[in-house]
Amino acid sequence: MTQVDIVNAMSDAEGAAKVTALFERTYGTKPAGVWAAPGRVNLIGEHTDYNGGLCLPIALPHRTYIALSPRTDTQVRVVSDINENDVQTADLNGLEAGGIDGWAAYPVGVAWALREAGHDVQGFDAAFSTCVPFGSGLSSSAAMTCSTALALDGAYDLGFGATDAGRITLINAAITSENDMAGASTGGLDQSASMRCTPDHAIRLDFRPGLTAEESAQQEAFDLSNHGPELLVLDTRAPHQLNDGQYAQRRATCEEAAELLGADNLREVADLVNAQADPATALEGVLERLDDDTMRKRVRHVITEIGRVDDFIEAFAEGDMQTAGDLFNASHDSLRDDYEVTVPELDIAVDVARDEGALGARMTGGGFGGSIIALVNQGESQRIAQCIADEFERRGFNAPRALPAYAAQSAHRVQ
Ligand code: GLA
Numbered sequence: 001m002t003q004v005d006i007v008n009a010m011s012d013a014e015g016a017a018k019v020t021a022l023f024e025r026t027y028g029t030k031p032a033g034v035w036a037a038p039g040r041v042n043l044i045g046e047h048t049d050y051n052g053g054l055c056l057p058i059a060l061p062h063r064t065y066i067a068l069s070p071r072t073d074t075q076v077r078v079v080s081d082i083n084e085n086d087v088q089t090a091d092l093n094g095l096e097a098g099g100i101d102g103w104a105a106y107p108v109g110v111a112w113a114l115r116e117a118g119h120d121v122q123g124f125d126a127a128f129s130t131c132v133p134f135g136s137g138l139s140s141s142a143a144m145t146c147s148t149a150l151a152l153d154g155a156y157d158l159g160f161g162a163t164d165a166g167r168i169t170l171i172n173a174a175i176t177s178e179n180d181m182a183g184a185s186t187g188g189l190d191q192s193a194s195m196r197c198t199p200d201h202a203i204r205l206d207f208r209p210g211l212t213a214e215e216s217a218q219q220e221a222f223d224l225s226n227h228g229p230e231l232l233v234l235d236t237r238a239p240h241q242l243n244d245g246q247y248a249q250r251r252a253t254c255e256e257a258a259e260l261l262g263a264d265n266l267r268e269v270a271d272l273v274n275a276q277a278d279p280a281t282a283l284e285g286v287l288e289r290l291d292d293d294t295m296r297k298r299v300r301h302v303i304t305e306i307g308r309v310d311d312f313i314e315a316f317a318e319g320d321m322q323t324a325g326d327l328f329n330a331s332h333d334s335l336r337d338d339y340e341v342t343v344p345e346l347d348i349a350v351d352v353a354r355d356e357g358a359l360g361a362r363m364t365g366g367g368f369g370g371s372i373i374a375l376v377n378q379g380e381s382q383r384i385a386q387c388i389a390d391e392f393e394r395r396g397f398n399a400p401r402a403l404p405a406y407a408a409q410s411a412h413r414v415q
Contacts, residue, residue, distance in 0.1 A: 001386075001389070001390045001393055002389065002393060002399060003386070003389075004382075004385045004386050004388075004389035004399070004400065004401065004402055005399065005400075005401035005402070006401065006402050006403070006404065007062070007131065007133060007235070007401050007402070007403045008131070008404060009060070009061035009062045009063065009131055009403075009404070009408075010062075010063070010065070010129075010131045012036060012063075012414045015034075015036055015063060015065035015129060015131075015414065016034040016065060016067075016414045016415050018065065018081060018129040019031075019034055019065045019066060019067035019081075019127045019128065019129045020034060020067050020127075020415070022067070022079065022080075022081050022084060022127040022128075022129065023067035023069075023125070023126075023127035025084070026077075026079045026084065026087060026125075026127055027069070027077070027125050027127075029069065030069075031067035031068055031069050031125075031126075031127070032068060032069040032070060032154075032155050033067070033068065033151065033154055033155065033413060033414075033415055034065060034066065034067045034068075034413070034414040034415040035065075035066050035068070035147050035150045035151040035154060035411065035412070035413050035414060036063040036064065036065050036066070036147055036411065036412060036414050037063060037064055037142070037143045037144075037146035037147035037150060037194045037195070037410070037411035038059040038060050038061070038062060038063045038064075038132070038143060038193075038194055038197070038408055038409070038410065038411070039059075039060045039062050039063070039064075039132035039136075039138040039139045039140055039142070039143045039194070040057045040058065040059055040060060040138065040139045040142070040189075040190055040193035040194055040197070041057060041058055041060055041138060041231070041233055041364050041371070041373055041405060042055055042056065042057040042189060042193070042364050042365060043056045043057065043058060043202055043222075043312065043364075043373070044056050044305075044308055044309055044312045044327060044328065044331050044362070045189075045205075045305060045306070045308070045309040046305060046331060046335055046339075046362075046363075046364070046365070046367075047250060047301065047302065047305070047335070047339055047341070047366075047367075048207070048267075048302060048305050048306050048309070049187035049188050049189040049205070049207045050187035050188075050207075050251050050254070051207075051254050051258075051265050051266040051267055051270075051302050051306075052207050052208045052209055052264070052265035052266065052267030052268070053207055053208075053266070053267045053270065053302065053305070053306040053309075054204060054205065054206055054207070054306050054309040054310065055189045055193075055204075055205045055207070055309065056202045056203070056204055056205070056220070056309050056312065056313065057189060057190075057192075057193035057197065057202065057203060057205070058193070058197060058201070058202045058203075058222055058405075058406075058407035058408070059193055059194065059197035059407065059408045059409060059410050060132070060138060060233075060403065060405055060408060061404075061405070061406060061408040062130075062131045062132045062133075062138070062143075062403060063130070063131065063132065063143060063147075064128060064129070064130040064132055064140070064143035064144050064147045065128065065129050065130065065147065065414065066107075066126050066127070066128050066144075066147040066148060066151050067126065067127045068124050068125065068126040068127075068148075068151040068152070068155055069124065069125050069126075069155065070122060070123075070124050070152075070155040070156055071122055071123040071124055071125065072122060073122065073123050074091055074092040074093040074122055074123045075089065075090075075091055075092075075123040076089065076090045076091070076092060076104075076107075076108050076111060076123045076124055076125075076126075077089050077124075077125045077126070078104050078107050078108070078125075078126045078127075078128070079126070079127050079128070080103070080127070080128040080129065080130075081127075081128070081129045088102065088103070088104035088108075090104060090108045091123075092108070092111055092112055092115060092121075092122070092123055095108070095112050097180040097181060098180070098181065098183060099181070100181055103144075105177070105181045105182040105183075106141060106144045106145050106148070106177060106178065106181070106182050107126060107128075107144060107145070107148040107177075108177075108181065109145070109176070109177030109178070109180065109181025109182055110145050110148040110149050110152065110173050110174060110177045111123070111124065111148070111152055112177065112181060113172070113173040113174075113176035113177050113180070113181070114149070114152060114158075114173045116176070117169070117172070117173065117176075119156075119158055119169075120156060120158075121152055121156050121158070122156070124151075124152065124155065126148070126151065128144065128147075130143060130144070133235050133401070133403075135369065135370070136235040136237075136365075136370055136371050137235075137363070137364060137365025137366060137367070137369065137370020137371045138233070138235070138364075138365065138370070138371055138403070139190035139193070139194060139365070141178055141182070141184060141186070141190070142174060142178075142186070142190035142191045142193070142194045143194055145173075145174035145175075145177050145178055145191065146170070146171070146174050146191055146194040146195050146411050147411060148174075148177075149170035149171075149173050149174050149195075149411075150170060150195075150411045150412075150413070153170055154413055161411075161413075164196055164213060164217070165212075165213035165214070167195045167196060167411075168213050170195060171188070171191045171192055171195050171196075174191040174194075174195075175188055175191050178191075185247050185248050185251065187207070187251075188205075188207060189205065189207075192205050192217070193205070193410075194410060194411055195410050195411050196217055196410055197407065197408075197409070197410045198219055198407075198409065198410065199407060199408055199409045200221065200222060200223040200406075200407050201219040201220055201221060201222050201407055202219075202220045202222040202313075202407060203217050203218070203219055203220070204217065204218040204219075204220050204309065204310075204313060205217055206218075207267070208267055209264070209265070220313050220316075220317070221317070222316070222407045223407070224406065228321065228377065228378050229321050229359060229375045229376060229377055229378065230375075230376050230377070230378055230379070230380065230381045231373060231374075231375060231376075231381075231405050231406070232353070232358070232373065232374040232375075232376050232380075232381040232384055232385060232402065232405075233364075233371055233372075233373050233402065233403040233404075233405040234349060234371060234372050234373075234374070234385055234388060234400050234401070234402050234403070235370070235371045235400060235401050235402075235403065236343075236345035236346055236349050236369065236370065236371060236372065236392075236397070236398075236400050237345075237397075237398040237399065237400055237401065238343050238344075238345035238346065238369035238370070238397070238398065239369070239398065246341070246368060247366055250298060250339065250341070253294070253295055253298045254266055254298060254299070254302060256295070257290060257295050257298065257299045260289070260290060261286065261289060261290070266299060266302045266303060266306075267306065269286060269299070269303060270302065270303045270306040270307065273286060273303055273307075274303075274306070274307050279307065283300065283303055283304070286299070286303070287299065287300060297337070297338040297339070297340070298338065298339060300334070300338050301334045301335065301338040301339040302339075304330070304334055305331060305334060305335075308327050308330060308331055311323075311327055312324055312327045312328075315327065321359050321375060322359060324359065324360065324375060325358065325359025325360025325375045326360060327360065328359075328360030328361055328362040328373070328374070328375060329354065329360045329361065329362065331362045332346075332350050332361065332362035332363055332372075335362070335363055335367060336363075339367075341363075341366065341367030341368055342363055342367055342368075343367070343368060343369055344397075345369070345392070345397055345398075345400075346363040346367065346369070346370070346372055348388075348391060348392070348395065348397075349361070349372045349388045349392075349400065350362060350363065350372050350374075352384070352387050352388045352391050353372065353374040353376070353384055353387075353388065356380075356383070356384045356387050357376070357377065357380065357384075358374040358375060358376045358380075358384060359374075359375040359376065359377070360374065360375050361373065361374035361375075362374075371403075373405075381402065381404075382402070385400070385402035388400055
């Protein structure tokens, strides 16, 4: 059997050296600076962000690096080390939503979104390098848009990047770029994680509308070295699925359900249900008011998943790793059976991890491919990743890859 691939994170020094050299080769000058933004792993709270719910991500040590210089005109040039002969160009002047094709839409869209929001940003030259695997459900897109947003903030002295509350403006530009320029639906979890996480902490993000920056995020200690288990992150490399229509469909069903239930969003319903002495019965009562089976399943996922976030935080804080693992399992099963966003690769990887003694395992991110995470006993990550890789080989799936993971820092200036 083939040995499982490990995707190690680049250090800031390596990332900076790579993008600086690429920038100099491409544009013939030195960049004004180098910035980085991480991918993320969502521990629990999936498909809840666009329902006004709760999520609990950590920032990965895997980051996207950007070397950038501002320009005095509105031209943009971007290049990445995936194909350094392919320099993409755009003009911010007169640019409209959806006006850029391909990957350049992500960084160009950030500058466009900042300008649309009234900020004084002109064109730029930039070079990218990343170790966040693409299409892995680990937010390579957010790593790109957030690194660009922070770089533009620095290069144009906007002053938002310096504070957590200020970063919300940059997060919004990143989200607008992804939704409106790149045409990729996203709810805010990924960009908030990339911009607001702190080392050794998971961040409890609360997407209830109308909260202040301070109310919307709480840092929760997540230092695994205190507790024993390890976090295995494994990118299944399931073939890319056309998931965007599916994501939009899930979202529309949730919005319709909230309206039928007379609520602004499913979070309101979840709060009512979870405040009852017997939430399970209260949930049944809510579901009886909906007559579409699929809609009932979607709502059951969202409401139970929102409840699992605080249950996980509590179990983890108490060092009750078995309960924490059970909550991972319940989350995955709900995403598989009720939300129906898993694929065979995700389900098999989770099953193998559980069979091999993981305390719990679940898919992470939007689904339809991408990664799983598992809470495993100390020293077991590599062995369990290998077991999953062996099973994938037997089944003729793509070879998966594992990522060493811990709660790392959010987007920052490197040089
Ligand atoms: C994708 C989206 C996020 C979130 C997750 C599911 O990653 O970009 O906003 O909805 O799916 O939790």
